[in-house]
Structures are given as structure tokens and as C-alpha cells.
Amino acid sequence: MSKPTQQSSSSTGRVREHFREKAFSFDQLYDEEHALQRKLRPGLFERRELALAVAREYDAPSVLDVGGGSARVGELALEQGASRYVDVDLSDTMLELARARLERFGDRVELVQGDFLTTTVDGTFDVAFMLGYFDYIEDAPAHLRRVAELTTGSVVASFPRWTWTKGPIRKLRYQVINNCPIFDYTEDGLRRIFEDAGFRPQIRSGGSGFLVRAYRTPSA
Numbered sequence: 001m002s003k004p005t006q007q008s009s010s011s012t013g014r015v016r017e018h019f020r021e022k023a024f025s026f027d028q029l030y031d032e033e034h035a036l037q038r039k040l041r042p043g044l045f046e047r048r049e050l051a052l053a054v055a056r057e058y059d060a061p062s063v064l065d066v067g068g069g070s071a072r073v074g075e076l077a078l079e080q081g082a083s084r085y086v087d088v089d090l091s092d093t094m095l096e097l098a099r100a101r102l103e104r105f106g107d108r109v110e111l112v113q114g115d116f117l118t119t120t121v122d123g124t125f126d127v128a129f130m131l132g133y134f135d136y137i138e139d140a141p142a143h144l145r146r147v148a149e150l151t152t153g154s155v156v157a158s159f160p161r162w163t164w165t166k167g168p169i170r171k172l173r174y175q176v177i178n179n180c181p182i183f184d185y186t187e188d189g190l191r192r193i194f195e196d197a198g199f200r201p202q203i204r205s206g207g208s209g210f211l212v213r214a215y216r217t218p219s220a
């Protein structure tokens with residue numbers, strides 16, 4: 001597993017610590033033995049389905065999974081034929097889970113530990129996933145500009161939206177109890193930052209936030 005190349009901001013450090021501690025419990029959210037999980041977290045499964053559908057549009061795609069965590073989505077992308085899969089994640093414990101999960105795919109897989117903004121990633125990719133990622137990102141435009149440098153095809157990304165029903169509890173749970181910063185987005189704001197970074201976004205608004213499928217615009 002590659003190691004971090006640079007120091008990160010304190011906000012990023014808090015996110016790293018959060019996902020070091022919570023890797024196992026986050027990974028467990030995908031377990032569908034309890035059909036209840038799908039009902040409780042429809043966004044988790046919806047974003048996974050969109051990401052896999054977009055990857056299937058490409059023949060043996062190369063896939064960059066930004067904050068890919070334990071590679072629950074990556075595993076399925078590889079099963080459906082991805083030729084290269086790179087998971088860049090801050091959290092060593094998340095990447096340990098990914099390593100065990102993806103062992104059977106051999107050298108189609110690269111796991112890179114570090115802050116996506118400052119970590120070296122070789123090559124370019126047909127598709128990039130950024131799922132459950134922007135919740136924790138202080139400077140979303142910078143991360144979109146970075147992914148634009150590495151993507152020739154499409155990005156699939158999810159974003160939380162503030163709602164008065166879930167917002168306050170979410171802020172309390174993450175920022176106060178778990179000391180992990182979180183951020184919210186608006187549809188107009190997303191459209192602007194995607195376009196500025198050189199993407200043509202299609203934005204779907206759902207119960208728990210936004211799902212974006214964005215195409216790289218040529219020579220942006």
C-alpha cells in the first residue's frame with residue numbers, strides 16, 4: 001500500500017482519525033442480511049448502483065475511487081470487469097479492509113493511502129467514484145479540479161444536503177460527538193463548481209442529498 005506524501009490540514013486530520021476508528025462499523029453498513037438497512041440508508045445503495053451503471057458504460061474501464069474506503073463498491077466494479085481500480089483513501093484501517101476484500105483481483109488493484117488533494121496518482125481514468133466523500137471535504141472545488149486532472153470520462157459523486165429533519169442530528173453526531181467536520185451542498189452551488197472544474201453535471205436530487213453524474217468537457 002502506498003503511503004501519504006504530504007501533511008494534511010487539521011480538518012483532514014480529524015476526518016482521517018474518524019475513519020481510522022470507524023472503518024469496521026462503516027463497512028458493516030453495506031450488509032444487506034437485514035433488509036432494514038436498505039430502508040434506513042437508501043442513499044448508500046442508490047449511489048452504489050449509479051456508480052456501477054456508469055462503469056458498465058465503458059469497456060473494461062479504469063476506475064479511480066476517491067475515498068473508496070473499504071472498497072465495497074470497488075469490489076463490484078472489479079467483478080463487472082474494471083481493468084484497473086485505484087482506491088485513494090486517508091484511512092489505513094479502511095484500506096486494510098479493502099486489501100483483504102480485493103486480494104483475489106491481483107495487480108488490477110492499487111491501494112493508495114493519503115489525502116487525495118496532495119497524493120500522487122499515476123495515469124488517467126475512464127471513471128471516478130466520489131461516494132460518501134464530499135460530506136467531509138472542506139474545499140470541494142479543489143477536489144473537483146484535482147479529479148478533473150485524472151479523469152477522461154465520467155465522475156459519479158454524492159453530496160449531502162441540509163435538511164431540518166436530519167441536519168441538526170447529523171451535525172451533533174459528527175462534529176460534536178465524533179469531532180469530525182461535515183459539509184452541506186446546494187444544487188446551484190454544485191452546478192457551478194462542477195462546471196468551473198471542467199465537467200458537465202447531471203444532478204439528481206434525492207431524500208438524503210444529491211447524486212451527480214458528470215461528464216468531462218473536452219479541453220476545459
Ligand SMILES: C[S@@+](CC[C@H](N)C(=O)[O-])C[C@H]1O[C@@H](n2cnc3c(N)ncnc32)[C@H](O)[C@@H]1O
Nearest residue numbers: 019067068069088089090091094115116131132
Ligand atoms: C463515508 S466513507 C465512503 C467510502 C466509500 N466511498 C463508500 O461509499 O463505501 C468516506 C471515505 O472518504 C475518505 N476520505 C475523506 N477525506 C479524504 C481525503 N481528503 N482524501 C482521501 N480520502 C478521504 C475517508 O477516509 C473514508 O474512507
